[in-house]
Amino acid sequence: MTILFASDLDQTLIYSRNSMGDQADEEALVEVEELDGRPQSFMTKQGQAALWNLGSSAVFLPVTTRTRTQYERVTGIHPNFVPPRYAVVSNGAVILKDGEPVTEWSETIRAQCISKKTLVDQLLPLIQAHFSEEWVLKLREADGWFVYLIIDLNRFPAEKLPFYTKLFREIGWALSLQGRKMYFMPESITKAKAMEYVKAQLKAKYVIAAGDSLLDLDLLESADYGLLALHGEAVRNQAAISAHIHVTKQQGIKAGEEILARSLEIAVQHTQARRETHGSTAAGSRENVGSGKSRGMAE
Helix, strand or coil, X not given: CEEEEEECXXXXXXXXXXXXXXXXXXHHXXXXXXXXXXXXXXEEHHHHHHHHHHCCCCEEEEECCCCHHHHCCECCCCHHHCCCCEEEEHHHCEEEECCEECHHHHHHHHHHHHHCCCCHHHHHHHHHHHCCCCCEEEEEEECCCEEEEEECCCCCCHHHHHHHHHHHHCCCEEEEEECCEEEEEECCCXXXXXXXXXXXXXXXXXXXXXXXXXXXXXXHHHCCEEEECCCCXXXXXXXXXXXXXXXXXXXXHHHHHHHHHHHHHHHHHHHHHHHHHHHHHHHHHHHHHHHHHHHHHHC
């Protein structure tokens, strides 16, 4: 039985200096991403070891809102720097197989965005009409799929977030505030749908999923077992979750370590259970065959 471990990256498995929290021990950290010659993201050595060990029991599927270029910078999550066969980037708009986009998948998503009129060009005038330049520092497009703003949290009117969320939801866009980044995501682009595609390709029977934000909830809901980081946007907003989704006890980079330790434990348990079941079935078959032969000889 193939087990799939589908996980968000930023603030779930990997952490910047600003997001890792004050529980991080410098000696326990390992760099997993570099940008312009400078360390960008980290894991704990224990977390990295757990992720690498997962490979013997489960298939790792990175599922990230990062674009392809941004994802490819994160090399420290891959044993021997060899990435997994599949990766989901751009929040599910793009699926990479052996490092290259699955064209038919992205074409289907693009057609859905066109049909529902949730294209970046149609969104930009609305953002300009509702958002102040005083707290919007930068506006960026993610390969034409969605938009995110870099904002000044000290100036951002947090009390208006529910209003903005409702406003854009009504026209087919999900809004997610993750640290200093505010994402505007078309409803056709979801992590869950992309994960289900990969699950079908791999014929996986059991899915463990992990995340921290509102954009991760559909992924966790679609999994058999979900892990949600305590420090994340979803918990902060008291989002409703199903019983199979479990919130971590730890926060920051320690939550990432907890997620990986628990995921490894579950994957190993399922693998062992399958082997035991297979062994029992095989033994039973041999006994039945032996019994049949004995009966035949006796007859």
